[in-house]
Amino acid sequence: MGAGALALLVVVVAWRIRDWSSPEPPFEPKTKPPQAAPLCPWRDPENDLKRFFPNATRYEPKTRILSGQRLELAERLGRVPTGDENALHVYHCYEEQLPLGVVLTRRVKGDYGAIELVLAVGPNGRVCGLRLQRLREPEPIATALQSPDWLRSFEGQRSDSSWKLGRDIPDVVPEARLSAAAIVDGVRSMLILLATSDPSASQSPEAAPHH
């Protein structure tokens, strides 16, 4: 009886010691990070400005460094940030001196090749336009992904919105789901990077999308 109690005590103590010696990591990623992508250029700023911010007269590129906020980023993204997420290239759009919003670009891994996204975000941190500036998906997938209705469904979304494909963003044909999920994740990641780099944008009062 006494030996049994002693064995139980030893097991409990050993268990506690194991718990103390392995402190909980500050962040446990739930998903694998996506493949790091090379810098994505903004290929057609003139037409994109007309499309997203018709009153814009100019834009200014700026780079925000996020390497000091990797922990916060990891928590918000739900995964370890990739190397290319240490910096965010932001194109600030203005009507003369009046800021209208920002444009972000990103390359995501589509099913058949890279897909380049151009995302317009209003001053309130909500999406006000999305365009796929380059993709190499086969015809039915490309049609589904470039459908104006599907792209418009991103408008009004924020970094802290719900992003489930099929619920918050309309579902697409089954063969396009992989690429669609990459786009949804890419847009969400860009908004989180933007909100982390400029918290004031995501805390500004609610406003209608600019578009």
Added chain:
Amino acid sequence: MLLLAFRNLVRRPLRSALAVSGLASAVAVLACLSAFGDGYRRALSTEVDRMGLQMMLVPLGCPYDAAARVLKGKTLDSSLPESALEEARRDPAVAVAAPLLMAALARPNQGRADMWVGLDKTALALKPWWRVEAGDGWFGDDNAVILGCDAAEVEMRKPGDRFYSPETGQELRVAGVLERSGTSDDSMFFVPLRTAQRMFGQTNRLTAVAIRLRDPALLRQARDRLQGVSGAQVVTPTEMMGTFVNLVGAVRTLLLSIVLVAVTVGVLGVFNTLLAAVVERANELSVMRAIGASRSQIVGLITTEALLLTGAGTAAGIVLAVVVGQGVESMVKQFVPLAPAEPLLSLTAATLAQCVGLGAAAGVSAGLYPAWRASRRQPADASKAE
């Protein structure tokens, strides 16, 4: 004397600095031009050696343009019949004949062009730098693609991923990714020859045939025989290299003549500075003569000043060439035919010696007349001036 000469020069710092800067600019351009010629020849030779081939069969037309376009991964408007490959392989002097089919699919609205290359396994013998970093090492089947490392990075592809060519409707699977080679291969998509011919509607057609001989000494005989292949012409990399070197050499000679004018202007600047100094210091030179300085000592003083000025100008010019050389090289590469990927500017000891020699000669020639004029001052002139 050196210290005295130096002090004389710094008495008029702006004038001396202007003379030095004029000569420095001329020497910098001369050094860049000289280094560029040597570097271009060497880099081109290295590039040709790395090709691992001794001749190419290209479609009829300008053979050098055709060969350069093929080597730099650009497409040709015309093509060869595949029978040319068979004829080349039948030639007794040919060790390897590798077919190539190239096609560029421009996507101007997306700001890029896809560069596709169809090849078969014989091409491996001509591409010793080919290392497949990941994947099977070769196309497993007809629907496989091997990507250059830059192409794989831009398209975010890994072995096993799917890949699609929207323009041709061809669906492929990534069989491998090449290690970085520093050549145009890094940004290309490689597919089996038959797949490329099907994709681009070029059945039984080729862009070029790359040939390696059993013995380089058989080049002349093999070339004479292969010139008879219908619809094709033979180009050797050595001929191409010679043509490009001659072309660049002609431009270099023209530029060199302009640089020599600039050097002459620089020398005249030094001459002017020294002559002005001699005129200004006429009384001082007479006093030097009066207190015992010989004519040869006066000549030595002025010549030392001239050498100091040109030495400083030459040194500054060489430093300038090193500093701005990279910028000049990137600018020059845009205009040079078949610009090799390697650095073109090579500031060798010979180039530096050439610049230093020219600087010394310029210094001596610029100082001769002012030194002679200074040495003509008489000791009695000192009292006249007083």
